[in-house]
Amino acid sequence: MAATLKDIAEKLGLHPATVSRALNPRTAHLVNAGTVTRVRRAAESMSYVPNSMAAGLRTSRSHTVGVVIPDLTNPLFPGIVRGIQDTLSRAGYTPLMVNTDNDADVEAQVVASLRARRVDGFILATARREHPLLVELSSKLPVVLINRVTDSMQLPSVSADNQHGIRLAVDHLVGLGHREIGHVGGPVWSSTGHERAQSFARTMRAHGLSTARRINAVDAWSIESARDAARRLLVANPGITAILAANDQLAIGTIEAARSLKRRCPQDLSVVGYNDMPFMDLVDPPLTTVRVPQYDIGSESARLMLSLLLEQEATPLKQVRLTPELVVRGSTARRRAPRA
Amino acid sequence: MAATLKDIAEKLGLHPATVSRALNPRTAHLVNAGTVTRVRRAAESMSYVPNSMAAGLRTSRSHTVGVVIPDLTNPLFPGIVRGIQDTLSRAGYTPLMVNTDNDADVEAQVVASLRARRVDGFILATARREHPLLVELSSKLPVVLINRVTDSMQLPSVSADNQHGIRLAVDHLVGLGHREIGHVGGPVWSSTGHERAQSFARTMRAHGLSTARRINAVDAWSIESARDAARRLLVANPGITAILAANDQLAIGTIEAARSLKRRCPQDLSVVGYNDMPFMDLVDPPLTTVRVPQYDIGSESARLMLSLLLEQEATPLKQVRLTPELVVRGSTARRRAPRA
DNA sequence: CGGCGTAGTGCAATCGATTGCTAACCGCGG
DNA sequence: CCGCGGTTAGCAATCGATTGCACTACGCCG
Structure with a gap:
């Protein structure tokens, strides 16, 4: 059906090998310049599309x-994915994207199916703290981690500086006069949640503020999950005047919990989110949040992957x-007199 | 490096062909049951992963x-994509996803690169009204259209019923007492925008309401674009008390335009969106909008694609x-006395 | 005029799985 | 004892591109 190298070769009275070389920019210099243009033209006219499965089989690179x-x-992710796609495709690579639903079994399964497809490398944005696959995987293929650095292993990674982001947020709240600041943290299994919670504690201590009993955690990055957790936190600590949530969904859930306790945001409670997802400027109240450069995270991780794939000499760990x-919007306000 | 059929065959003193048959459920019955289990076990222990590029080359199906x-x-799209991925992967297929940025050139390019990867079919969610590629493409590969039916050609497609959705919205507004209803339509090149605008006109006529001069169009599905368009519409037609926007972004832009003209939503102007994207319940005011079943659109289109790929007999055009x-929220309200 | 270097092509093996055909072998009936 | 049907398994070709090696022809130098 579709034209092959052999078809072009026959039409031109050449050998397939010559056609292959003529069409590959890296080897075209081995072929007479006139021949190259003849081949190019013929390929064009026969609307030749190279069979990447055949090439991949031979070269064992997909x-x-x-x-x-x-x-x-x-x-949070579409922006990252866009960054990955744009960068990879510019280099002739195609991303194969899969979801895991934060389920380790699903993850193992999709990783296996991607290995069957002979992917050349992995970009992992799943942020479980422990990760049995990772050791084995990274010994066989280039792996780039997104939004996570592992405790145990050194792997190439791209992430936004959580410590810095959290400090921006806490400084902002402290600057507004808040002293009793709570934290609604992410799931405990999540490395991102873990890191942000730690950064929160560290920064609070640096300000000489109490931290220990205000840290709280939920079991999913969801609005619902935050609703419960924040409610408990607020009930247990009525003196809290500001809450830093570990991401935007949790911030929204926190605001809803506050409302259910008749505390308005930002008048009675300031809330800061994290990530600055799309439309967070439009919710009520517009969310003050820490903006992470989503597209850049994606494109940087793709760039890192490409350098691992293309550099001949081992790339130093990067x-x-x-x-x-920090993006200041309407969900944070100066601390008012403590509630009666 | 990785184990191959041949490796397993050698270890077991068998021929690769036998191993292949034993591992393939469709041909396993040709092999002695005992042999099959031996092969299965060996494959397991050697952590054999079939090379899909080799298989694809041989069978010319990727x-x-x-x-x-x-x-x-x-x-709007992540939900659809999830539906596609879940359904395809359950059947052993992998989606290759690409963006086009609504650019026809980019689209031509990505389609070419996907054809080089020998995709077995295409699911197209790009909704340009005219589409030169489509004719050629659909003659060579199965194609399923999302959110679009073409004027010229009959192709398998999955879409939400625009006419019905628009009617729900208009009926709702009319039921609230609105008579002078405007429409902020999508880009003219978009088939979705076109269809919704037509449905709007039709439904308004059915209600005996004026339509002609209120239809308006913008050049992108963006908040900014709607801001300008809606402003012009409102300035030109100050009597308008409700606006139906062709999607949620346009609705948000419309609300912002109204604000800039000192018209509050919903008190002075009711606004209805379309799609019910995530977080539209949280914007200010919570958006009344037409909900389309995003995940289902994705999974249905994947199902349709699978039936095209797997059924031996030609599937009848489906x-x-x-x-x-309709999801009624806070952006629509009963019409008040006409403004002074 | 002989020999050597080089540019340009051709040859053929290779990647790994699949599959139509063939071959070996078994049991059984005539 | 022969032959036949049926079950298993091997053989070998095939998919299409790539690439190390061999070969030809030509130009150039000594």
């Missing part, structure tokens, strides 16, 4: 990268840290 | 489907239409 995402419908910034 | 999306960061529903 020009394909597995991209493992916990949940694409979390608005861990890219991007800097988040 | 078990891969190209999924072409205009813009993944449009929150055009799936899903039914949207």
Whole structure:
């Protein structure tokens, strides 16, 4: 059906090998310049499309990268994915994207199916803290981690600086006069949640503020989960005047919990989110949040992957840290007189 | 490096062909049951992963489907993509996803690169009204259209019933007492925008209401674009008390335009969106909108694609239409006395 | 005029799985 | 004892591109 190298070769009275070389920019210099243009023209006219499966079989490189995402419908990820796609495709690579739903079994399964497709490498945005696959996987293929650095192993990674982001947020709240600041943290199994909670504690201590009993955790990065947790936190600590949530969904859940306790945001309670997902400027109240450069995280991780794939000499371990910034909107306000 | 059929065969003193048959459920019955289990066990222990590129080369089927999306960061799409992925992967297929940014050139390019990867079919969610590629493409590969039926050609498609959705919205507004209802339509090149505008006109006429001069169009599905358009519409037609926007972004832009003209939503102007993207319940005011079943659109289109790929006999042309529903929230209200 | 270097092509093996055909072998009936 | 049907398994070709090696022809130098 579709034209092959052999078809072109026959039409031109050449050998397939010559046609192959003429069409490959890296080897075209081995072929007479006139022949190259003849071949190019013929390929064009026969609308030749190289069969990447055949090429991949021969070279055992698929020009394909597995991209493992916990949940694409979390608005944090589409931006990242766009960054990955744009950068990879510019280099002739195709991302193979899969969701895991934050389920370790699903993850094992999709990783296996991507290996069957012979991906050349993996970009992992799943942020479980422990990760049995990782050791084995990274010994066989290039792996780039997104939003996570592992405790045990050194791997190439791209992430936004959580410590810095959290400090921006806490400084902002302290600057507004808040002293009793709570934290609604992410799931305990999540390395991101863990890191942000630690950064929170560290920063609070640096300000000489109490931290220990205010840290709280939920079991999913969801609005519902935060609703419960924040409610408990607020009931247990009525003196809290501000809460830093570990991401935007948790911030929204926190605001809803506050409302259910008749505490308005920002008048009675300031709330800061994290990530600055799309539309967070439009919710009520517009969310003050830490913006992470989503597209850049994606494109940087793709760039890192490409350098691992293309550099002949072993690339030195690179861990890219991007800097988040604080976006002040309507969900934070100066602390008012403590409630009666 | 990785184990191959031959490796297993040698270890077991068998021929690769036998191993292949033993491992393939469709041909396992040709092999002695005992041999099958021996092979299975060996494959397991050597952690054999079949090379899908070799299989694909031989069978010229990649078990891969190209999924072409205009813009993944449009929150409408992640839900659809999830539906596609879940359904395809359950059947052993892998989606290859690409963005086009609503650019026809980019689209041509990504389609070419997907064809080089020998995708078995295409799911197209790009909704340009005219589409030169489509004719050629659909003659060579199975194609399923999302959110679009073409004027010229009959192709398998999955979409939500725009006419029905628009009617729900208009009926709602009319029921609230509105008579002068405007429409902020999508880009003219978009088939979705076109269809919704037509449905709007039709429904308004059915209600005996004026329509002609209120229809308006913008050049992108963006908040900014709607801001300008809605402003012009409102300035030109100050009597308008309600606006139906062709999607949620346009609705948000419309609300902002109204604000800039000192018209509050919903008190002075009711606004209805379309799609019910995530977080539309949280914006200010919570958006009344037509909900389309995003996940189902994705999974139905994947199902349709699978039936095209797997059924031996030609599948009869199927055009799936899903039914949207109206979600009433805070952006619409009963019409008040006409403004002074 | 002989020999050597080089540019340009052709040859053929290779990647790993699949599959139509063939071959070996068994049991059984005539 | 022969032959036949049926079950298992091996053989070998095939998919299409890539690439190390061999070969030809030509130009150039000594």
